[in-house]
Amino acid sequence: MMRVGLLTPLLALAFVALALFMPATAPFFHWLFPENPRPVFLRASFLELTLAHAELVLISAGAATAFALGVGIFVTRPAGREFLPIVGALAAVGQTFPPAAVLALAVPALGYGEAPTLLALFLYSILPILEGTIAGLHAVPADVREAADGLGFSSATKLTRIELPLAAPYILAGVRTSTIIAIGTATIGSTIGALSLGSPIVEGLAAENTAYVLQGALVVALFAILVDRGFELLERRLARQSRSELPASRPRRAAAAAAP
Amino acid sequence: MIEFDAVEKFYAGQRVLGPLSLSIPQGALCVLVGPSGCGKSTTLKMINALITPDAGSIRINAQPVASHPAEELRRGIGYVIQSGGLFPHWRVRDNIATVPRLLHWEKARVAARINEVAEIAAIHRALLDRFPHQLSGGQQQRVGVARALAADPDIILMDEPFGALDPVTRAALQKELARLHHNTGKTIVLVTHDMDEALALGTTIVVMRKGEIAQSGTPAEILAAPRSDFVRDFVGGADAAMKLLEFRKVREVLRGGAESCDHSIRTHDTLRSALTEMMTTGRSILTVQNESGAIVGSIHVEDIVGASKR
Numbered sequence: 261m262m263r264v265g266l267l268t269p270l271l272a273l274a275f276v277a278l279a280l281f282m283p284a285t286a287p288f289f290h291w292l293f294p295e296n297p298r299p300v301f302l303r304a305s306f307l308e309l310t311l312a313h314a315e316l317v318l319i320s321a322g323a324a325t326a327f328a329l330g331v332g333i334f335v336t337r338p339a340g341r342e343f344l345p346i347v348g349a350l351a352a353v354g355q356t357f358p359p360a361a362v363l364a365l366a367v368p369a370l371g372y373g374e375a376p377t378l379l380a381l382f383l384y385s386i387l388p389i390l391e392g393t394i395a396g397l398h399a400v401p402a403d404v405r406e407a408a409d410g411l412g413f414s415s416a417t418k419l420t421r422i423e424l425p426l427a428a429p430y431i432l433a434g435v436r437t438s439t440i441i442a443i444g445t446a447t448i449g450s451t452i453g454a455l456s457l458g459s460p461i462v463e464g465l466a467a468e469n470t471a472y473v474l475q476g477a478l479v480v481a482l483f484a485i486l487v488d489r490g491f492e493l494l495e496r497r498l499a500r501q502s503r504s505e506l507p508a509s510r511p512r513r514a515a516a517a518a519a520p
Numbered sequence: 521m522i523e524f525d526a527v528e529k530f531y532a533g534q535r536v537l538g539p540l541s542l543s544i545p546q547g548a549l550c551v552l553v554g555p556s557g558c559g560k561s562t563t564l565k566m567i568n569a570l571i572t573p574d575a576g577s578i579r580i581n582a583q584p585v586a587s588h589p590a591e592e593l594r595r596g597i598g599y600v601i602q603s604g605g606l607f608p609h610w611r612v613r614d615n616i617a618t619v620p621r622l623l624h625w626e627k628a629r630v631a632a633r634i635n636e637v638a639e640i641a642a643i644h645r646a647l648l649d650r651f652p653h654q655l656s657g658g659q660q661q662r663v664g665v666a667r668a669l670a671a672d673p674d675i676i677l678m679d680e681p682f683g684a685l686d687p688v689t690r691a692a693l694q695k696e697l698a699r700l701h702h703n704t705g706k707t708i709v710l711v712t713h714d715m716d717e718a719l720a721l722g723t724t725i726v727v728m729r730k731g732e733i734a735q736s737g738t739p740a741e742i743l744a745a746p747r748s749d750f751v752r753d754f755v756g757g758a759d760a761a762m763k764l765l766e767f768r769k770v771r772e773v774l775r776g777g778a779e780s781c782d783h784s785i786r787t788h789d790t791l792r793s794a795l796t797e798m799m800t801t802g803r804s805i806l807t808v809q810n811e812s813g814a815i816v817g818s819i820h821v822e823d824i825v826g827a828s829k830r
Binding site: 412426 | 568570592593595602603605606607608609619622664667677
């Protein structure tokens with residue numbers, strides 16, 4: 261607990277500092293790469309890159325969550341149950357497509373820039389959330405479902421009050437996986453002109469400027485780790501709400517909350 | 521009054537239930553009992569339309585079950601299942617409030633009702649703010665019963681409600697259910713595979729086998745005159761005679777004329793307690809007193825033996 265309590269704020273601090281003050285690291289990268297005449301990526305500020313990157317991830321993960329939730333709910337209803345195998349297979353195939361191939365295929369249709377990147381990220385993000393949704397809805401105990409039916413829940417009320425809340429940890433785990441993958445994958449969007457934290461990486465690779473690659477990779481990695489930590493906290497809060505609200509654990513929780 | 525009229529159910533072309541006709545009077549505690557797969561749960565679930573019959577009809581107070589929207593019907597019928605089926609993400613209080621909230625009761629009324637049924641089902645107030653996983657099996661089942669009672673339905677369906685409990689808890693809850701039935705006069709339909717549970721609780725017992733009714737009647741009727749070998753075996757074979765004594769009263773085999781004896785028993789005691797009294801005192805004749813303590817006759821061991829044969 262202590263380790264987590266200290267590490268996360270430190271990483272967050274490093275992330276914010278690098279995003280805001282990357283140019284200040286010039287002496288360090290100059291020392292690391294003495295031959296390099298331009299040791300820091302300056303075409304866009306890292307704040308701008310981070311915000312653009314976050315936007316790509318937010319939009320694609322958001323859309324994928326809405327889509328996967330809808331499909332996942334549909335194929336677990338009596339009306340859509342026959343589509344379950346097909347949908348599962350389709351989503352799995354979508355996942356085996358390399359994102360670079362999706363980009364290459366999307367560019368002729370959507371042009372360069374953000375649109376094809378969003379499409380690739382969207383397609384790529386669906387499977388984990390879909391799987392989480394289906395697994396979560398299937399994990400609702402049969403007796404709980406039977407009780408809900410027997411007590412007179414309508415199917416919509418049963419879904420929103422019973423099934424989705426109970427499936428929430430599974431769904432959230434799917435969203436977490438998708439988002440983390442999307443944060444890494446969004447960098448590839450820079451190969452077709454989308455602005456992201458991949459821009460210094462792509463440019464650095466093209467110009468053989470390892471410093472740029474390091475800078476981009478460092479900020480992306482910190483970003484991914486922090487978002488992952490955020491999801492973990494969210495998952496814990498969710499678990500606490502329903503499962504472990506033991507009166508005995510209250511003081512301990514208060515202590516944990518006071519620790520950071 | 522719940523009536524089944526020539527009800528049938530088919531699975532994959534095979535008839536698994538019926539044709540079944542049955543009527544459960546208002547205020548009865550009707551126990552559907554039989555081995556696994558005899559159709560007792562299917563029968564129960566047809567009453568609240570969780571399963572729909574393929575032929576025949578079911579009426580509650582002369583209203584066909586199928587004429588109501590299923591959800592509305594179910595909100596008016598209490599339902600208890602074996603494992604409790606409590607909603608794990610809701611506190612006990614919210615579990616109990618399920619049906620009143622589905623019926624959009626006012627907040628204050630719901631809150632008052634939670635306390636009321638918690639008391640009826642003997643749930644300690646401190647448990648109301650716990651989550652189901654923090655309760656013992658017996659406590660969970662109490663909550664299940666309280667949840668079924670919450671909206672004060674006239675009919676309560678119970679599907680193996682005590683099947684997952686240890687014998688001590690089970691006996692305690694059976695006793696409470698009998699008391700609850702006695703106090704509220706609700707119509708209760710209970711499914712079990714345990715004949716002793718059926719005998720202990722039922723005012724009416726329906727013995728089922730292979731989708732059909734093997735015999736129905738009061739516990740005493742079924743013990744005294746099993747209609748087939750299956751029923752005879754199911755009610756406990758030779759042991760049925762002992763069980764029957766539980767349902768017979770001293771007054772049924774009372775002999776007139778006061779034979780003096782220093783041990784006595786009352787007219788409304790069961791023959792089983794009379795026999796126990798004889799065994800512990802070593803007497804074969806006991807004096808019988810009525811409720812007010814006056815001696816009204818005697819009871820002889822040979823009459824008890826005779827009564828156990830029917």
